[in-house]
Amino acid sequence: MSMDLTFLGTGSAYPSPHRGASAVVLRTEGECWLFDCGEGTQTQLMKSQLKAGKQNKSAGKINKIFISHLHGDHLFGLPGLLCTVSLNYSPTQPPNCVDIYGPVGLRHFLRVALELSGSQLVFPYAVHELEPTGDQCPPEGLLSPTVTQSSESLHPQERPGRTICLEGESDCYLLFEEKHFTVKAFRLFHRIPSFGFCVQEYDRPGRLNTHLLKELGLTPGPLYGQLKNGETITLENGQVVKPSEVLEPAIPGRKVCIFGDCSSLLGEGGLKACRGADILVHEATLADGFQERAVEHGHSTPSMAAAVARSCEVRRLVLYHFSQRYKPVSLQKDSEEDDVLELQRQAEDALKGTATEVSLAEDFLTLPIPIKRSN
Amino acid sequence: MSMDLTFLGTGSAYPSPHRGASAVVLRTEGECWLFDCGEGTQTQLMKSQLKAGKQNKSAGKINKIFISHLHGDHLFGLPGLLCTVSLNYSPTQPPNCVDIYGPVGLRHFLRVALELSGSQLVFPYAVHELEPTGDQCPPEGLLSPTVTQSSESLHPQERPGRTICLEGESDCYLLFEEKHFTVKAFRLFHRIPSFGFCVQEYDRPGRLNTHLLKELGLTPGPLYGQLKNGETITLENGQVVKPSEVLEPAIPGRKVCIFGDCSSLLGEGGLKACRGADILVHEATLADGFQERAVEHGHSTPSMAAAVARSCEVRRLVLYHFSQRYKPVSLQKDSEEDDVLELQRQAEDALKGTATEVSLAEDFLTLPIPIKRSN
Numbered sequence: 059m060s061m062d063l064t065f066l067g068t069g070s071a072y073p074s075p076h077r078g079a080s081a082v083v084l085r086t087e088g089e090c091w092l093f094d095c096g097e098g099t100q101t102q103l104m105k106s107q108l109k110a111g112k113q114n115k116s117a118g119k120i121n122k123i124f125i126s127h128l129h130g131d132h133l134f135g136l137p138g139l140l141c142t143v144s145l146n147y148s149p150t151q152p153p154n155c156v157d158i159y160g161p162v163g164l165r166h167f168l169r170v171a172l173e174l175s176g177s178q179l180v181f182p183y184a185v186h187e188l189e190p191t192g193d194q195c196p197p198e199g200l201l202s203p204t205v206t207q208s209s210e211s212l213h214p215q216e217r218p219g220r221t222i223c224l225e226g227e228s229d230c231y232l233l234f235e236e237k238h239f240t241v242k243a244f245r246l247f248h249r250i251p252s253f254g255f256c257v258q259e260y261d262r263p264g265r266l267n268t269h270l271l272k273e274l275g276l277t278p279g280p281l282y283g284q285l286k287n288g289e290t291i292t293l294e295n296g297q298v299v300k301p302s303e304v305l306e307p308a309i310p311g312r313k314v315c316i317f318g319d320c321s322s323l324l325g326e327g328g329l330k331a332c333r334g335a336d337i338l339v340h341e342a343t344l345a346d347g348f349q350e351r352a353v354e355h356g357h358s359t360p361s362m363a364a365a366v367a368r369s370c371e372v373r374r375l376v377l378y379h380f381s382q383r384y385k386p387v388s389l390q391k392d393s394e395e396d397d398v399l400e401l402q403r404q405a406e407d408a409l410k411g412t413a414t415e416v417s418l419a420e421d422f423l424t425l426p427i428p429i430k431r432s433n
Numbered sequence: 434m435s436m437d438l439t440f441l442g443t444g445s446a447y448p449s450p451h452r453g454a455s456a457v458v459l460r461t462e463g464e465c466w467l468f469d470c471g472e473g474t475q476t477q478l479m480k481s482q483l484k485a486g487k488q489n490k491s492a493g494k495i496n497k498i499f500i501s502h503l504h505g506d507h508l509f510g511l512p513g514l515l516c517t518v519s520l521n522y523s524p525t526q527p528p529n530c531v532d533i534y535g536p537v538g539l540r541h542f543l544r545v546a547l548e549l550s551g552s553q554l555v556f557p558y559a560v561h562e563l564e565p566t567g568d569q570c571p572p573e574g575l576l577s578p579t580v581t582q583s584s585e586s587l588h589p590q591e592r593p594g595r596t597i598c599l600e601g602e603s604d605c606y607l608l609f610e611e612k613h614f615t616v617k618a619f620r621l622f623h624r625i626p627s628f629g630f631c632v633q634e635y636d637r638p639g640r641l642n643t644h645l646l647k648e649l650g651l652t653p654g655p656l657y658g659q660l661k662n663g664e665t666i667t668l669e670n671g672q673v674v675k676p677s678e679v680l681e682p683a684i685p686g687r688k689v690c691i692f693g694d695c696s697s698l699l700g701e702g703g704l705k706a707c708r709g710a711d712i713l714v715h716e717a718t719l720a721d722g723f724q725e726r727a728v729e730h731g732h733s734t735p736s737m738a739a740a741v742a743r744s745c746e747v748r749r750l751v752l753y754h755f756s757q758r759y760k761p762v763s764l765q766k767d768s769e770e771d772d773v774l775e776l777q778r779q780a781e782d783a784l785k786g787t788a789t790e791v792s793l794a795e796d797f798l799t800l801p802i803p804i805k806r807s808n
Contacts, residue, residue, distance in 0.1 A: 072517040073473070075480045097513040098448070098473045105450045130516050130550045138472040138509045142447040163549045170545045173580050174538045175505045176625045205548050210580065250551045 059238065061086045061259075061312060061427040063337065065419040066102040066366050068378045070319075070343045070357070072097040072130055076364060076389055078421050079131040080379060082316060082339065083120075084257060085345045086238065090119040092139075093255060093316045094126055099135035106422050123292075124233075124243075125160030126166070126318025127252035133160075137171035144179040144372075153181040155217060158244070159233050162187045162221070163206040169213050184219040188231050188243055190251030191224060194324055195356070199250040229327030230256075239311075244328035246320035249356035253318050256331040259311030263288065267304050274299060310430050312336045319379065321353045323366065332370040334426055339419070340366060341379035345396075348405045360401045364408035364416070375409070376399055378419035386420050434613065436461045436687060436802040438636075438712065440794040441477035445694075445718045445732070446506055448473040451764055453796050454506040455754060457691060457714065458483060458495075459632060465494040467514075468630060468691045474510035475517045481797050499608075500535030501693025502627035503542070508535075512546035519554040528556040530592060534608050534618070536560045536626050537596070538581040544588050547664065559594040563606050563618055565626030567601060567697055568729070574625040604702030605631075614686075619703035621695035624731040628693050631706040633656055634686030638663065642679050649674060685713045685805050690747075694718075694754065695729045698741065707745040708751045710721075711802055714794070715741060716754035720771075721779045735776045739783035739791070750784070752776055753794035761795050 062085050067078025079096020085108070085132055092099070095101065103109065120143060126132055140156070147153070158164065165185040192200060212218070222231045224245070228345070231243040231253070246252040263286055271282070281291050285301050292298050313335040320341065323329060332338055343357035352359050361375060367375035384398040385391075398418060405416045417425070437460050440690065442453025456470020460483070467474070478484065495518060503509055515531070522528070540560040547554070567575060573660050587593070597606045599620070607617040607629070614634055621627040638661055646657070649668065660676050667673050690707040691714040698704060707713055718732035727734050735752060742750035758772040760766075773793060780791045792800070 071520060072513065073476050075476055098476055101448050101450055101473055128550050130513050130546075130552060134509070134513045134546070135472065138447065138463065138505050143506050145446060167545060167549045170511070171505075174542045174576065175508060176574060176576075177505060194734060199551060201549065201551075336565065388610060412543050 059087050059429070062316075062424050063314065063339070063427065064108055064424045065421060066099055066106060067094075068380060068419045068421055069131075069382050070148075070341070071382060073131070074382050075384055076421075077380065077382060078127040079135065081135065082128075082378070082419075084314060084316075089114045089121060091122045091257075092120050093124045094132040094318070095123060095136040095139055096131045097134040097138075100139045102421065103139075107424065121156055123156065123158045123160075124255050125158070125164055126246075126254070126316075127248060127250055128161055128163055129250065129319065132318070133164075133167070137168060137175065137177065140168075140172070140179060140183065141175075141177050144177075144181065147180045156181060156183040157176055157234075158183060158185045158219075159222075159255075160185070160188065161253065162189055163201050165219060166206055169210055169216065172213050172215075173210065179215040182215050182217050184217040185187065186219040186233065187221050188253055189221055189223045190253075191245060191324070194245055194247055194251040195249055199248075201250075224327075228330065229325045230331055232268060242327075242331050244331050245324040246318055246328070247322045247324050247356070248319045249295070252275075252320055252356075254320070254323075254328055254332075255316050256335070257314045257316075258331075259313065261311045262309045264306030264308050267306060270304050274304075285303075294417060312427050312430060314427060315339065315342060317366075319356060321356050321358060321362070328366075329369055332366075332372065335370060335372040335427065336369060336430070337374050337376055338367050338372040339378055341374045342377040342401050342405065343379055343381050347402055353360050359402035361408040364405040364414075367405075367414050368409060368412055370414075372414055374415045374417060375405060376417045376419050376425065377405060387418075388420075434462050434804070436689075437799050438689065438714070438802065439481060439483055439799045440753060440796060441474055441481060441483075442469075442471050442564075443755060443794045443796050444506075444757050445716070445754045446757060448506070449757050451761055451796075452755065452757060453477040453503075454510065456510065457753070457794075459689060459691075464496060466497040466499065466632075468499045469493050469507040469693070470498060470509075470511040471506045472509040472513075475514045476535075477796065478514075482799065486678075494710065495529055496529055498531065498533045498535075499630050499691075500533070500539055501538055501621075501629065501691075502623060502625055503538055504625065504694065507693070508539075508542070510716040512543060512552065515543075515547070515554060515558065516550075516552050519552075519556065522555045531556060532609075533558060533560045533594075534597075534630075535560070535563065536628065537564055538576050540594060541581055544585055544591065547588050547590075548585065554590040557590050557592050559592040561594040561608065562596050563628055564596055564598045565628075566620060569620055569622055569626040570624055574623075576625075603705065604700045605706055617706050619706050620699040621693055621703065622697045622699050622731070623694045627695055627731075629695070629698075629703055629707075630691050631710070633687045633706075634688065634689075636686045637684045638676070639681030639683050644679060645679050650681075652720060652751075671704055687805060689804050690714065690745075692716060692741075694731060695735070696731050696733055703741075706746055707741075707747065710747040711805070712744060712747060712749050712751055712800065713742050713747040714751045714753060717752040717780065718754055718756050718777050720776055725790075735779035736783040739780040742780075742789050743784060743787055747789055749790045749792060750780060751792045751794050751800065752780060762793075763795075
């Protein structure tokens, strides 16, 4: 199953002509998940190679949306994106429910924006809210319940969503488990409650050792399928064959972790969830030299991101959410003081001696996430 | 006083890479007024020539915002624009109140968006709401009072705004009168209540006839100013000079009218307000051939816009708010069926025999509005 990540916006604070506001798309065969939706995400999507032929065809495929926190540069594109997806929905496309995950308050925001703008969608949606803990931000960053608990009735296309609480043991939020993936959220510390997301693909059985099977006298057929599905079989000669005897080691599932804005992880949940990730996408708003200022604003530097990657022993750290002062490499002039490549160097320096690679995200960059080899 | 209009977005329904969502800036010396604020307006502003040197410098100057109606393609850029203006506010700039005018419901939308996103602004703002009449749209387009009457308290930077009702006699809404302008709104018929705006500059006294003044023995000095200000003066020889004797005819004020989405005007207010306008900006979402569909969706065609321009005897009709099917002229291919120039031709045909000129708006087009000659 192919899998890739596309960055639609890699700038912090606000969208600019050279960096969109936060938005990342995780694509697998048949699924298109959006992580954060800053203002302008729908236009970035149209400009991207995700647009397949017809405008917004891929936008129409977005079936799950994850909002890390409610700051405008991660949120304000959501009502417009939903409206445009709806306008461009193919009449032959089944109107599947779009599931939206994010902090408490998201449901009210979307309801008010869609209701007051008179927006009707051709598909249903549900908002599943994560209940933050009181220590995810300074006290002034917490919303009062009177603001988040909307008294209005559901929007006509809204389906009741769940409220998801922290699980004590895992220190994580279990968002859902489906055919190929388990998705969890974990707590981050920021100016307002912020979350990271972990997408874990299930391990898959290893390949059948056909050489061995032939030696046992088995030719390709239904018995192959039974063994692959983990069933023990008995041959005509009475010999019992266990799957473990003829299967190569399992293929470990891929793991992709995407962090919202943060100056630190909170609790053990994130570290546990992200351990061994294939890709860890982490913000690096400002260079190491501005660490004090970054932390004061609830943000990270490359070295801080690298420390998380090191603790989790990830394969690749991808930096994003750069201050708009850092131009994309292609637009950078020699005379410019702020060099985004310096951010990469700082993370690489901090990860010296580890196997972790460092990449810089840019708008419209697509990173394939290859299938792993058997252990 | 110089005066010009800049189009930041000329597309309907949603922003696309080739046409932004609705937004028009009216600039005069020292004032910068924004009409509608679709998603992406802040980025369009940064891309435009209105950005003077430093990013968003001109955005920081926007001191009045007018929202014609609450559809997302005219509204969803507003919270983000205010946040970015705030972020880029110069510390030396006095934090003047931003006055925002729009239909009932706008105050609640902005309050919820700013509150839930934890947005603090460095300047105060006030939302002045226009009370629509029940016949501005089909019944299903009216908001229920439970949706628009927010129970929350004011946002920390919010100042109490006025509720503005229709004035029976003029059939208009008087938004404000200030040093150089009177601004009114008038009613339009659309799928939801929509408004047009009329900016009327005051007439200015004509020039002094210096030839005549010299004949009377007056040399340039304070007496010139008194005459210009409309005061009658008495010369040393006892002769009385009235301003009307030495002033050329008054210079009529300029008038700019900007329509929100509509399939028609409602009542006489708009016609009266727009009479003789220098520029009338009117939507033309679809070509004449699609009139039925346009009207069904509450929109206009070029001929419909031309009919309004003809009734009002305007100098120039500017068409905008084009369906995204109409590419800008510069991007249009010969093979394309939908030709935006055809929209201009249709309006021109409908205005044959009149003195009204027709222009097509495009993103980033700036139209100067020259001072008129004396009558």
